[in-house]
Amino acid sequence: MKLDYVYGYDGIVSAFVARLIPHCLRGFGLNISTIGIIEADSGDLVAGIVYHNWDPDAGVIEISAAALPGEPWLSRETLKRMYQYPFHGCNCQMVVQRIPADDERQEWMMSRFGFMLIKVPRMYGRERDGVLALLTVEDWASNKFNRRFGHHLRPELAREAAE
Numbered sequence: 001m002k003l004d005y006v007y008g009y010d011g012i013v014s015a016f017v018a019r020l021i022p023h024c025l026r027g028f029g030l031n032i033s034t035i036g037i038i039e040a041d042s043g044d045l046v047a048g049i050v051y052h053n054w055d056p057d058a059g060v061i062e063i064s065a066a067a068l069p070g071e072p073w074l075s076r077e078t079l080k081r082m083y084q085y086p087f088h089g090c091n092c093q094m095v096v097q098r099i100p101a102d103d104e105r106q107e108w109m110m111s112r113f114g115f116m117l118i119k120v121p122r123m124y125g126r127e128r129d130g131v132l133a134l135l136t137v138e139d140w141a142s143n144k145f146n147r148r149f150g151h152h153l154r155p156e157l158a159r160e161a162a163e
Contacts, residue, residue, distance in 0.1 A: 001072055002040035005081055010034045013048040020066035023100075023124045028052040028064065035081055037073050047073035049082055051090075059093035061086045079145070087137050094136045101129035114139035 006013075013034035018024045028050050037047040047067030054061045063086065067073045086092040099106050101119055111117060115133040123130025140146060 003046075003073065003075060003078065004038050004040045005078075006036040006038060007034070009036050012036070013045070014050045014052075016045055017048040017050050017064055017066045020068070021064060023128075024064065033085070035085065037067070037078060039071075046071040047078075051086060053096075054090065056090075059091065060096060061090060061092050062096045062098070064097070083135075083140055087140060092137065094134060095140075097133040097135075098123065099131050099133055100124060101131050103131075107131060107133075110135075112143075113145065114143035 010032055013036040014028050014032055016036075017034075018027045029052060031052070031054065033051045035049040036045055037049070038044060039046050047065065049063060049065045052062050052064065063082070065082070083095070086095050097110070097115070099110070107117055110133045113135070115135045116139075118132045118134065120130045120132055122128070123132075
């Protein structure tokens with residue numbers, strides 16, 4: 001499946017993502033940016049990434065993402081775009097993602113990507129713990145995935161390294 005990426009549809013993409021995340025009933029607020037991921041042939045929105053709770057003084061932004069069940073959306077290109085925006089576009093020094101503590105698959109994947117995982121009791125209410133997943137720009141740049149594909153390089157540096 002070929003994917004395309006769309007920008008500037010913040011209201012549509014954030015509403016789509018919020019509907020897919022059970023603990024996100026109130027949405028993400030107004031000061032957000034998004035990336036929509038669409039299936040190229042049909043033009044259907046299959047996944048979205050929302051950047052919210054941006055603290056420019058601290059250089060920290062939160063990322064929430066969701067996809068329709070069964071859609072193969074998390075490609076190398078998606079990961080590249082997902083993290084280049086906060087680290088290159090916003091000059092963040094760290095990103096934060098929240099995940100349910102019982103989502104062991106996502107915890108495993110994030111730990112492999114270099115995230116520090118911190119369990120937070122009751123983060124999703126009395127009966128459900130969560131995990132704060134924290135990724136610094138240094139950990140992002142030094143993970144095996146980025147060293148292999150060069151996603152941590154700014155686009156102009158990536159072109160020079162390839163030449």
